[in-house]
Amino acid sequence: MIAALPPSLSFPELTSRAREIFRLVVEGYLDNGQPVGSKTLAQLGAAAGVNLSPASIRSVLAELEGVGLLSHPHTSAGRMPTEVGLRLFVDGIMQVAQPTQQERAAIERGLSEPGPIEAALAATSAALSDLSACAGVVMVPQREPQLAQVSLVPLSPGRALAVLVGEDGGIENRIMDLPMGVPPSALIEASNYITARLAGRTLAQALGQMQAEIASGRSALDAAAADLVARGLATWSEDGFSENGRRPVLIVRGAANLLDEAALNDLERVRSLLDDLENKQSVADLLDVARQADATRIFIGSENRLFALSGSSVIASPYRDRDGRVVGVVGVIGPTRLNYARVVPMVDFTAQSLGKLIG
Known part of the structure; x- marks a missing residue:
């Protein structure tokens, strides 16, 4: 008899005969998708050197079914592996074949x-x-790319295009809202300031440094350029451009x-x-x-x-x-x-x- 199998069953708990019959059932099922009967198993077993009568095989099949490794569809006399049986086959008996x-x-x-x-x-x-x-x-x-350059390009009164260039050559464009009357020099100053802090960093890392500098008054930006950087931070944050947001x-x-x-x-x-x-x-x-x-x-x-x-x-x-x-x-x-x-x-x-x- 096969001992009742706990959830942590391992194949050594099966007899060699039961293990071989189980293998034949699983491989036969995976090959054609149909339950495997005792007569078929007797033929497969003989070819594999397991000489058992259909009656003996049926006895082992019943035991394997009793411990939850095989199931018995009501429309068929054959057996097929349960999910537990498939898991044990994959983990404990399957021999992989390398790709051709x-x-x-x-x-x-x-x-x-x-x-x-x-x-x-x-x-x-x-x-x-x-x-x-x-x-x-x-x-x-x-993953958030490391960025190499940011350019703020005026589009129309009140709008600018933020162009982000990654070290991998990728480019992302974002539209920014601007306060009226922002001079082109402020866009250039903000672009240079941000780009200088992107070298070797992800955008999230650079944003953290820029925010800290502006908040502490350590940045050399004038008020207009500082406002542009803050607006850019808001635009990028809303866009979900963060370490884990993509x-x-x-x-x-x-x-x-x-x-x-x-x-x-x-x-x-x-x-x-x-x-x-x-x-x-x-x-x-x-x-x-x-x-x-x-x-x-x-x-x-x-x-x-x-x-x-x-x-x-x-x-x-x-x-x-x-x-x-x-x-x-x-x-x-x-x-x-x-x-x-x-x-x-x-x-x-x-x-x-x-x-x-x-x-």
Whole structure:
């Protein structure tokens, strides 16, 4: 008999025979999405060197079901893994298969997409989606860039354009309201003052220093230029340009892959799944959990609240820049019945490749 299994079950508590039969059930289910019967297991077992009669296999299946690793759909004589069973398989018995040369080449082609970095990320997400038959996702947390220059350019009476140039070459333009009668010299003075305090700093860091200098009277600005800097601070603060105020960029490709035959037979699951994907901020929040991990994370079904109702799994891995800082997350969203042994190393390889691209 198999001992009743606590929530912290580990595979050594299974007999070698039960462990092998369990493996065959899970792999058979992941391969075709159908419950696996005792006759099929007898054939698979014989091929694997496990010679048991269907009656003996049924006895082990009943025990595995009794401890919560397998379930028995009422419409089928076969067994399929529960979410607990899938978790134990992934953590304790699965043997991963490294990406093939063709799979690596497809991912690397996406990374070589010309143009902005977003184009390469989108192409990589699409390639990962095609290879895994899941939805590919890439999250790029927006870190505040270090700025190199600020220019205040008069537009019309009462309005100016603030041009922010990042050290990475990025440019952001913002409209500022001005008091009437501000001379051009005040705009130049304020621009020079701000730019001098941006070198090697993020905007939030520079703003803190400028605010402190103006409040303490240590700045060399005249009243008009000081007012312009204060107005700029207000404009940037309202715009949410802060260390933690910018929303992440989330790229999703291949969502149609999630609408498999099983999903189409359950319209409520389809509706729930599409609603989940539509809520990109919630998807980003889920991926942000993986961002804190040291390696690839796997969320199976109800282990994540977002996809609990749709019965989907998420495999996600953080990717890092040359300094080892996590700069984003890449992964896939698919049915709980996905090929974890193949997809997990594929996601891991993509994360490593993205890290090389980001540099």
